[in-house]
Amino acid sequence: MxxxxxxxxxxxxxxxxxxxxxxxxxxxxxxxxxxxxxxxxxxxxxxDRFHQNANNIYRLVEHRTTPEGKETKIAGTGYQVSAGAQANLPEVKNAVRLVALGRANVAPSNSTNIFYEDFWISSPGFLQIFDFKLLQGNGQTALKAPHSVIVTEEMARKMFGTTNALGKSIKVDREPTPFLVTGVLKNFPVNSQFSFNLLFSEVTYQDAGFNTDWDSNNFYTYLLLDAKANPQVVSGKINQLVAANRKPDNQDKRQLTLQPLKEVHFNSEGIEGTLGKTGxxxxxxxxxxxxxxxxxxxxxxxxxxxxxxxxxxxxxxxxxxxxxxxxxxxxxxxxxxxxxxxxxxxxxxxxxxxxxxxxxxxxxxxxxxxxxxxxxxxxxxxxxxxxxxxxxxxxxxxxxxxxxxxxxxxxxxxxVGNDSISLRQFLVVMQFAVSIVMIVATLVVYRQIKYVSTKDMGFTKSQLLVVDINSGKVRQGAETIKNEFAKIAQVKGVTVSSRVPGEWKNLPKVKVTQNNTAPAADHEMFFLGVDDKFLPTYEIELLKGRNFRAGSLADSSAVLLNQTAAHELGITEPSGQIIQIPATNFGSSFDPMPADKPYRVRVVGIVKDFNFQSLREPLAPMVLAFHKNPVHNIDYFTARVSAANMSETIKQMEAVLHNIDQEHLFEYHFLDSQWDLFYREDKIRETIFLMGAALAIFIGCLGLFGLATFAAEQRTKEIGIRKVLGASIQSVVIMLSKDFLKLVFIAAIIAFPVAWYAMHQWLQDFAYRINLSWGIFALAGGIGVLIALFTVSFQAIRAAVANPVKSLRSE
Incomplete structure (x- = not known):
């Protein structure tokens, strides 16, 4: 059968x-x-769920509240937190600590091929807790010896031309002793929060002051708990252990919690220092x-x-x-x-x-x-x-x-009873309601992304070429390099700075106090070290006061403020007001400046607010200090270049830099491309919405075509009689189409409030956003109606032009 x-x-x-x-x-x-x-x-x-012990792996997160009530969450702890927990708590079966120490210049010991890579160090527990596959080496011992390193297969091929890298050595510019490759790791899967290429053994740096570190947030820390352990009880014990060893002079209220590994990807909003992409x-x-x-x-x-x-x-x-x-x-x-x-x-x-x-x-x-x-x-x-x-x-x-x-x-x-007709009409309404919601979503996302891409940022980000400063030689020769860059015909301006707008690294913060306030109030502000060419190169407007003076030693104690910072400090006219910077923050906590070297500066100018972060963030107060300052060294050259003959300009700039330092690579990028990365995930979602809208509309049209076919066949004789009695083709088409267009209008009425609510919520993620105007909804509804009309009209016209004699012959 x-x-x-x-x-x-x-x-x-x-x-x-x-x-x-x-x-x-x-x-x-x-x-x-x-x-x-x-x-x-x-x-x-x-x-992160592919690890065998994923159910029992937890990340340590510190919740910190300042005396002023400001709350922050940080995905990092001090070295001794995990070491102490592993040694004193039987529920903790293993622990891993990872810390990123910036970038390093690495190369095979027998080669001059130089690569820039993030310099990560880890305790031996990394390959014991996580199930990342080693192609070569022993995961239990790979990170136990000093000066050992594991590399990914991608890095092994890049450095040695083969994945058979076990026993080879790597030289690093920050260490005189080469590192021995003790493991080759299969490339990390994309759905893992870890994505580095080199992992150096922590034991190499045991004398770096880690043994007394209970207070920092430098170490990403993961604990493997016993399957029967209660995470809340364990976190309570950890907090007791930390409280007994932490410095008593810390005024912030601090508490550690255990976050399940499985929750990290989707529940890391607001947690500073989270590794990898979040969902x-x-x-x-x-x-x-x-x-x-x-x-x-x-x-x-x-x-x-x-x-x-x-x-x-x-x-x-x-x-x-x-x-x-x-x-x-x-x-x-x-x-x-x-x-x-x-x-x-x-x-x-x-x-x-x-x-x-x-x-x-x-x-x-x-x-x-x-x-x-x-x-x-x-x-x-x-x-x-x-x-x-x-x-x-x-x-x-x-x-x-x-x-x-x-x-x-x-x-x-x-x-065909009324029930079945109502069911089909209901289904068509639902089809087009979904389609119209998707059309609205696509239009809103497209307009928002276009808006943030074209909004006036307070500076001109196009044609800005950013060159990394990757060595002490380049930093010491920065003035010479800058002058040589400026001599290139296509270069219109050059500046040096500690960070750049759109920074992808940590943008430092400082505390600012005014001497004329009693008691002195702390203001948290972002910090940027720049030279006298920063404003003209970035085309940032100076509103009041003056810019830095080239070669002026006095200006090493001068600062500019953006409008938001000036307003927060109550400064309307820059006239050398003295402010003090008592503490700095490079990503986790504020550290005091040396007591014997207080950093007092004079406010000499106010600049127009400019966006230095994603437009998801509101404008924040910023201090622009002279590049020769005790807080942060220069890290970048930025050159404004003309679009003509760009490749030749880059070659000339590379030659200038290599005249100073031949060992380091010439790294550069265009600033506008870097800004686009802020909205990369939104563009992915825009594409998926667009695809979903197109498919929903396409399939909805097939549904309408089916209903129109059904209706035309059921009303064949009625159409024949109408035509015999003188009905025009146009009137027949309108008769067959209007019922379906009513359904689309009903779908639009249902879709509009749903779409408005969904997109209103999405736009709240942006400090700067478009308005949800009625025109967006009218356009979406119009697109839905036009598509439906085109689909139905095809079948309606076909029925209207049919010979009525054929339809009435059987009567």
Whole structure:
């Protein structure tokens, strides 16, 4: 019987090629989009969960509250916190500490090939707690010896031309003794918070003052707890241990908590120093809904088209019932047709996914794959989805069409009650409501990204070439290099600074007090060290006072303030007011300046506010100090260059720098490209929204086409009579189209408040944002109506121009 059902289903599919084509295309598109989004979501929700002990690994997070009530959360602790917990608490089975010490100049010991890499050090527990695969070496001992290092396979190939790097040595500019490669690590998966290329042994630096460090936030700390341990009880014991050893003069209230490793990816908002990319559960829910809706719309279309074209099969089914076919047999036949169509669609969808994955990975920055090595849960889910789609697509025809009376079928008068019409109308409304919400989302995200890309930042970020200062030689010869850069014809201006707007590293903060306030109030402000060419090079407006003077020793104690800082300090006219900077913060906590060297400065100018952070952040107060200051050394050259002959300009600048230091690489980037990275995730979401909107609209159009086909066939004789009585083609088209356009208008009324709320919430992430004007919603609704009108008109015109004689012949 099963074989007979499949054979009959195949004959029916082959006989109705156009009908089959529409169904297969709709289901294939739905399945393809579902599978792509499902792969993306699966990768996100399995972030850091592939470790065998993931359920028992916790990250230490410090919650700090200042006497003024300001709260911060930091993903870092002092060295002794984990060391003490491991030594004193039986619940702590193992611990790992990692710290980043900036970048280092590294090279194979027998080569002059130099690379810049982040300099990470770790305790031996890294390869014992986490299940990262070593291609070579022993994970239990790889980081136990001084001057040992593990490298990723990518780094091994880059440095040695092969992954067979065990036993080779690496020289580092910050250490006279070479490091021995004791392990080659398989490249980190994309869905891991760790992504460095080199990991140096912590024991090499045991004499660096770590043994008394209970207070810093320098170490990323992870603990492996006993499976039966209570994390809250353990964190309480850790806090007691820290309180007994921490310096009593610290005024901040500090408490450590244990965050499960599985929660780090989605629950790190507001936690400073979080490693890797963080995710958003909100977007996971949104993308899941998109995937489910697109697939559900495809199933609805199958049902609509099957019902619309059912009249062509009425006599066939009537004959089957007259010769003894049971309702169960007919239901199984319809389900067999649905499952066969779904299977064909799934095969096509898997092919499309395979073809589209490289492009999908390109813009989502993932490494998704679908093949024999793919997680079994993906394949199991695919099989379940096929069964669900086949069942959902075929269940209505199987239940409805199989129960009709044979006499009714022979007369080709298929009853369609109000309930079924209402159901189809409801489904079309839902289809287009989803489509319109997606259109609004796409328009809003596009306009917001365009807005933040083109907004006046208070400086001109185009054509700014930023060159890294990576060595003491370059820093000492900065004035010479700057002067030589300025001599290049295409260079319009050059400046040096400690950081640049759009900084991707930590932007230092300082505490600022005024001597004329009693008691002196602390103001937290960002800090930037610059020279006299910074304002003209970045084209930042000086509002009041003066700029720094080139070569002036006196200006080493002068500062400029931005408008926000001046307003916070109550300074309206810069006239040499004395302010003091008693403490600095480079990412975790404020450290006092040396008591014997107080940093007092004079305010000589006020500059117009300029955005130096993502536009998600509001303008903040900033102190611009002269580049020769005791807080922060210069780290960058910035040159304003003309667009003409850019490659030659870069070559000349590289030659200038290498005249001073031949050993270090010439690293550069364009500042506007760096700013674009702030909104990279938003652009990914914009693309996914656009794809979802396009697919929802496409499948919605197929649904409308099915309904229009059904309506035209049900009203064939009515249209014929109207035409005989003189109705024009235009009036017939309007008659058939208006009912469907009403559904689209209803869909828009439902969609607009949902879309407004969703996008209003999303825009709250930005300090600077567009207004949700009525024009966006009108445009989205108009697009939906035009698409629906075009889809319905095709079938309506076809019915209107048909010869009425043919439709009335059987009366």
């Amino acid at each position: 099963f074989k007979n059902h499949i054979k009959t289903a195949w004959r029916h599919i082959w006989r109705n090629k156009i009908f089959t084509f529409i169904n297969v295309v709709g289901l294939s598109v739905g399945l393809t989009s579902f599978l792509l989004i499902a792969l993306y979501i699966f990768d996100e929700v399995t972030f 958003s559960l909100t977007y996971i829910y949104v993308f899941s809904l998109i995937a489910v809706f697109v697939l559900l719309l495809a199933c609805i279309n199958y049902t609509n088209l099957t019902t619309a074209l059912f009249s062509k099969r009425a006599k066939e089914i009537g004959v089957r019932k007259m010769i003894g076919a049971s309702r169960k047999t007919l239901a199984n036949q319809f389900l067999a047709e649905a499952f066969l169509t779904t299977f064909i669609s799934l095969v096509l969808a898997l092919t499309l996914v395979k073809l589209l994955l490289p492009y999908f990975n390109g813009f989502t920055e993932k490494q998704l794959s679908l093949g024999p090595g793919t997680d079994y849960r993906i394949w199991l889910g695919t099989a379940i989805i096929m069964l669900l789609v086949g069942g959902l697509s075929g269940i209505y025809p199987a239940l409805f069409q199989s129960r009709l009376n044979p006499l009714v079928l022979f007369k080709s008068k298929i009853p």
